[in-house]
Amino acid sequence: MDETAKIRTAVVGAGKMGAIHAKVYSQLPDSELVGVVDTNPERAKQLAEKYGCAAYADCADILDNVDAVTIATPTVTHLQLAKVFLRHRIPVLIEKPLAASAREGRKIVSMARRFDTVVAVGHSERCNPVVQAMKRLNIEPKFIEAQRVSPYPFRSTDIGVVLDIMIHDIDIILSLAASKIRRVDAVGVGVIEGAEDICNARIAFDNGCIANITASRLALKTERRVRVFSRQAYLSVDYLKKSGIVIKTAPNTNVVEWIKQQREKGDFDWTSVNWPDLLHIEQLQIDDKEPVRLQQEAFLRAVKDRSFTPEVSAEEGLAALRCAQKILDAVKRHKWD
Template identity: 30%
Template sequence: MARLNSPSPLRVGLCGAGMMGATHAAAYAGIPGAKLAAVWDTDLKRAEALAARFGGTVYAHRDDLIQAVDIVDICLPTPCHLEQIQAAAAKGKAVFCEKPLGRTLEECDAAIGACKRAKVPLLVGHVVRFFPEYRTLRNTILNGDLGDVGVLRMKRVVCSPGPAGSWYWDFEASGGCVLDTAIHDLDWLNWTLGRPASVYGVGFRDAPSLKDLAYLTLQWSSGAIAHLESSWSHDTFATSFEAAGRDGIAEFDLRDCAALQVAYTQAASDGGGNVVPESPLAKSPYQAELEHFVAVVRGAAKPLIKPEEAREAVELALACLDALRSRQPVRLPSRRGGPSARTAKPRARALPAAHPE
């Protein structure tokens, strides 16, 4: 604890040296209050390559890494999150974990419980909350500038995450495009409009080629509707939204405004990971997110993402998967209180004639 209050940079222990591990390592390089100190990965070569690029000592054993650092950052396949969160919390280390918090709600509950008992912060990488466009849209809606919002259309599509045969290709591990990719928008919708009353979806999955696609429809008890396109079947990364309210429409499309887009073929990549958006003009949202984590650990900021909200995002994604599987609308239990429930009420508009389910 004394170390967390000292002015020297916090020593970061990075678990996972794949695509997100590299993204986080690059982000820490721009954060004066933190320093990449240690890297661990079951693929030792990958850990060494990352440390050679960004610094830090490579550890062959996770527990040695945890011992050597102040904070632990988990960029591992989703089913590995819980074990590492528990190990870090047991040693009193603050935890940043990539989204989704867990593959199941039981994993989420166990992770939240471990950090609560250890009294350590747990922040989950719902990075879309740090993208200026999505933040601005949320503020615009919550300020009432669009009037009551009735319809939202959101899209997040990417190529099949590679390489072939990686953990992403095991649906039981990754949860496919809905749990892994659409969860960003689902979290944003929960955060902005509150929990929807029901979800419905259609899609297809071709396991051998890892083509996965879902069209999801979410409806709030007020009648407000969101349509969400999620895909691992495109050639590159694209994201967009359109929000229509009584008084106006807000639109964003990454393809219209990206200063630079680079798409690598999977064969050329070093294996692992999909595409993350980059901008040469602005501070990376990943850096903003990790800066926020460091500020939370130092007690200088209140967490922008509560662990329970990360659990709610998983809950909503799992409901969407249920709807896709059953081809039936799935109702979500109504929630008592919660920050997003409070914001939902005054903002979501009652449509004149909602379709009966």
């Protein structure tokens, strides 16, 4: 592909996520948004008019006019739509999760390899500036605790909370742990739709790392937090507030030595000590960048130059899906009585 030419992009799905992708594509210098596809013609028309492109009701109508496509439709349609584009060697960015099951996800990965075509997965939380800042620390986690809860979203009702929102933290945890999964235990319950609305999972990795994840779409408020324990540092971050603290081991060795000295004295008044005042605490250095924009920039860079890879590849998306399937299987196995 000509390095100077703009990439002709399109979005399939004119819902909330489709609208976000269309907006970003319309703003990127490397992108020329040429179309929006939706089975609801009026919805496609409204979004297309907003960003100055054409509206379509059928993916077949854009195959000769696009270089890259985002699929932002219900999860159960991902495999079917991916087939349409991959058979024509058109790169796709598929909103998370990659597919409705690990079996369908494997088919997409297989097609990406067969047709030698870029497939990215829209795990936009991986592009959250907080996660990017965590990655730059290059630590080796020993324990990860993630909590992602929110009020009922009235969307993605075709899937449960594991594939809807826990999948974000699954993907991040797999990238941080960088090890094979040894064991998964989980419990979940469905309250509203039948599929699980609340779930807690515990994942043990071969390298000894343990992850504990909680996801709920029945909470009264939205929280997205993660804590990471490692030998190098302790991290506590808030995805929503885009903030976090880091307590590194090396700068605090003098604190440990001071505590030992006071213990040896034997008569020190510990009630007078304010623990946070003793510690060397750093604020996580976080960039203020839009996750979907970073995600699409990486996707388009990989489309132009195959030496680059998307932020989350099809293989990584499949790994997250396989882990999610293990969690769902564990939920089914769990005996309440």
